[in-house]
Amino acid sequence: MSDAPTSAAPAITDAERAELRRHGILLTSLQELYTWGCSHSVWPLNFGLACCAIEMIAASMAKFDIARFGSEVFRPSPRQADLLIVSGTVTKKMAPQVIRLWNQMPEPKYCIAMGACAISGGPFKQGYNVLKGIDRFIPVDIYIPGCPPRPEALLHGLVQLQEKIKGFQIKGPDAPRHLQTADAGEYPVPEFGAHDLEPPHNPAVWTAPTIVRSEKG
Amino acid sequence: MESIEQIRDRLLAQFPRAQLAVVANPGPAAQHGLLLDHEHAAAIARFLRDDPALRLDQCSNVTGIDWPEKEIVETTKSTVPDPAGGPAKVVETKTKRLQPGCLEVVYHLYSVTHGHGPVILRLRTGNRTDAVAVPSLTPVWRACEFQEREVFDLFGVTFTGHPDLRRILMWDGFKDFPMRKDYVEPDDYEWEPTPHGAVLEKAKVHYPAPAPAAPAPTAVPPPPAG
Amino acid sequence: MNPELLGSPGGANVRAVHDAFHGDLLEVSMGPHHPSTHGVFRMIVTLDGERIVKLKPVFGYLHRNHEKLGETVSYLASMPYTDRLDYLSAMTNNWAYAIAVEKLAGQPVPERAEYVRVILAELTRLLNHTCLAGFLMQDCGCSGTPLMYAFREREKILDLFESLSGSRMMCNYQRFGGCRVDPTPAWVDATRTLVGNYGAFLDEFEALLTGNEIIMARTQGVGVLSSALAINAGVTGPMLRATGVASDLRKSDAYGVYPRFQFRVPLGAHGDVYDRYMVRVLEMRESIKILEQALAGLPGGPIMDPKAKLRGFRPKAGEAYGRIEGPKGEIGFYLVSDGSPNPLRYRVRPPSFINLTVLEDMCLGQTVADAVIILGSVDIVLGEVDR
Secondary structure, eight states: OOSSOOOSOOSSOHHHHHHHHHTTOOOOOHHHHHHHHHHTOOOBBOOOOSHHHHHHHHHHSTTTOGGGGTOOOOBSSGGGOSEEEEESOOBTTTHHHHHHHHHHSOSSOEEEEEHHHHHHOGGGTTOTTBOSOGGGTSOOSEEEOSSSOOHHHHHHHHHHHHHHHHTOOSSSTTSOGGGSTTOOOOOOOOEEOSSSEESSSOTTTOOOOOOOOOSOO | OOOHHHHHHHHHHHOTTOOOEEEOOOSTTOOOEEEOOTTTHHHHHHHHHHOTTTOOOEEEEEEEEEEOOEEEEEEEEEEEOOTTSSOOEEEEEEEEEEEOOEEEEEEEEEOTTTOOOOEEEEEEOSOSSSOOEEEOOTTTOTTHHHHHHHHHHHHOOEEETOTTOOOSSSOTTOOOOTTSTTOOOOOOOOOSOOSSHHHHHHHHHHSOOOOSSOSSOOOOOOOOOO | OOHHHHTSTTHHHHHHHHHHHTTOEEEEEEOSSOTTSSSSOEEEEEEETTEEEEEEEEOOTTOOOHHHHHHHSOTGGGHHHHHTTSTTOHHHHHHHHHHHHHHHHTOOOOHHHHHHHHHHHHHHHHHHHHHHHHHHHHHHTOOSHHHHHHHHHHHHHHHHHHHHHSOSSOOOOEETTEESSOOOHHHHHHHHHHHHHHHHHHHHHHHHHTTOHHHHHHHTTSSOOOHHHHHHTTOOTHHHHHTTOOOOHHHHTOOTTGGGSOOOOOOOSSOSHHHHHHHHHHHHHHHHHHHHHHHHHOOOSOSBOTTOOOTTOOOOSEEEEEEEEETTEEEEEEEEEOSSSSOSEEEEEOHHHHHGGGHHHHHTTSBHHHHHHHHHHHOOOHHHHTO
16 A cells, blocks of 8 residues: 555455454554544534534534544634534635635645535525635535535535545645645635625636537527 | 504694605505605604604614616607598607616614504615715614614615714625615626526626537637636 | 732732733624634624623624525525525524515415414424523533533424425425415324423423523623613514513514414513523423414314415515514515516515624623623524624
């Protein structure tokens, strides 16, 4: 499990490892240990925006119990959080604050866009003060559709995020953002303009998708 | 509770120089309004609040309405006798007239003491551009404080006598008044063309239709948002 | 300054430090990201020591243009948007909007629908007040337990909403002239069971909180609001009743079928945080009584007025202001129609926004920690405050 091109067969097969584990010998790689640790203690930021925040709170309560997945520690300070759950509509007035919070979070950090509003503006997409998706300014790891998504959907999204973290390479060109020293993990914060945010989106993160109208449409 | 006409007559007895007009509501709700002049608005509001029979002590709702300029076409029919002696002709003449626009502030008053209401007060600005001031009723009812700020923020009505008139929902540097009917929002959202209506029009601006002869149209990058 | 300290060996230093800092004001910005602000609310607090001398709320961080959108879509299409105003009480928002449109169009409502609306509104009141009590205790520093209890009960009510409307929070259930689907007998039975058990839950909840010495010390005499100011500032709902003003739209406006039910309007005496909490708890007890009566008297018949028009709905030109007693206060909708399919003006009268008018008056002279629970006792939901 190294970052070198894996043309040669691994030194030990999964079956052999399982056999060793049965005898009480645990063999693992640094990468496995690292991603296993990272994925099971994702601490979210105690940060609610709108309706979805109530379902986020519901997910942390008794019936859904996000603690089963190691994410019950909601931290009020971004300095102690790993996961930004953008739970609700991001307005243009709020967007600079959300990006500041994201910038203040230490690496490794992940972002879940929870709900239709955080993904694209959702039902409020046509509003003049609504940001059409938080991914216009910061990178998003997991999108959870719904208006609002049920707590189960949030848990599913969290498990998906854990799977994603487990798949990370800790070295090489495929390593995630925070392991590449060139990337500071900070994103520019837009200014309030006379009519809109300036700039209205971060071109380094997001470009408008290319769609061609059909003959009819 | 007294009818709006009775209230108007009592107010006119109290304020003989005030200009009051009943704004009738043709709908089934029949909640009629009372249009006030700027000069006497605060005094009338205070009277309505303190009058023992009415005691409109709660100003429940304050809001603005934008009435843009409207072109009204009026058709008048006139009968012109035929000089040749035939039957008289009916001539329709159409006259166009520009109804000036204004901004209107509406106050819904209720009485907590007597449990009646609503009495609706209306204030109108001179036009939609430079004469946009109306007197503030915040000194009479504190309830107006934030709501008048909201009307100022979204409609651009300035309230003279308001203690703290700032933008409340939008940020301070914002220049537009978004609830006005002629507000143009930033064109930054439509990326999924649908085959009808205003959304299609917007999509047409963003994505030109493919050339009809081309079998596989090449993707045309849309202009950046904003 | 502690006078005993002045006589101590370091007394001169204590005096010097006191003089150096006395009168210096500190400005603290709380929010929009703050664990205690129930969303993206912000207040700029000016402090003298720990005492608040000025407090200015800043709004708009969740201003998602509800009213503008309401003017660009048809009357019916605004109904799901009202769910997202006060997202803890979608059913009462639905009802307030439906009542405004029914006034605008002169639309009657069948009796069964009126009963169902009362049942749903009172369930919403239970849900809202239970959650509010949980959040308020969270603000007091009682972290976890009361909120866990509250959300446990909330889930039970949400299950009812979901089985009736298809959605937990965003019910989109009421229509102009009735309700969307007819509740089944099984649903009515499930509701009856929940209502029957709710009193026991409230007993348990109150045993934990109401007589709790710490909570009493923390909330009594804090954030006092006078009844005169409350009326003048347009404060409505439990906050107004906690100041001792008997004002309940269910009684004074007598909308729906409320006049048929026996219930009382609990009033506070001091207008402090504790009274606001107590008024809500007592209101829940009354809600249970209303629910029992409504469930017992639920008539048969259609759930929708057969002549009601939903698609292509164009009310005649005119205007209407309709309001109901929501869990947070008077929620009203003001609609102006010019005869077209969209309203010319669509205005929401948000109770929690207007209740915040007196936030500064309640907080002056209190400490920062008190400001947190005073805000909690106002019961705001930002979707409604900023719209």
